Amino acid sequence: xxxxxxxxxxxxxxxxxxxxxxxxxxxxxxxxxxxxxxxxxxxxxxxxxxxxxxxxxxxxxxxxxxxxxxxxxxxxxxxxxxxxxxxxxxxxxxxxxxx
Numbered sequence: 001x002x003x004x005x006x007x008x009x010x011x012x013x014x015x016x017x018x019x020x021x022x023x024x025x026x027x028x029x030x031x032x033x034x035x036x037x038x039x040x041x042x043x044x045x046x047x048x049x050x051x052x053x054x055x056x057x058x059x060x061x062x063x064x065x066x067x068x069x070x071x072x073x074x075x076x077x078x079x080x081x082x083x084x085x086x087x088x089x090x091x092x093x094x095x096x097x098x099x
Contacts, residue, residue, distance in 0.1 A: 035053065036057075039054075039057055039069070040073050057069075
């Protein structure tokens with residue numbers, strides 16, 4: 001994707017970008033992933049998580065794994081902001097991930 005494509009809204013891009021749409025309904029994903037997806041979306045959108053969801057995630061994963069998940073989400077967001085701001089392209093020989 002060239003620099004001009006990155007500056008256009010996602011709706012104007014060609015290709016299969018529907019997996020990146022933050023408005024995508026949660027029902028398309030396996031049931032065991034829904035809480036994680038909701039948790040991630042709440043952190044990235046509101047910078048907070050509803051108390052009921054936090055308690056459910058804490059019960060499911062425990063404190064250590066929940067902190068690791070939260071850190072991974074934040075780290076990914078930081079890297080994405082850096083790459084997007086600098087408009088970095090992937091290396092020519094980079095592996096293309098199939099989604």
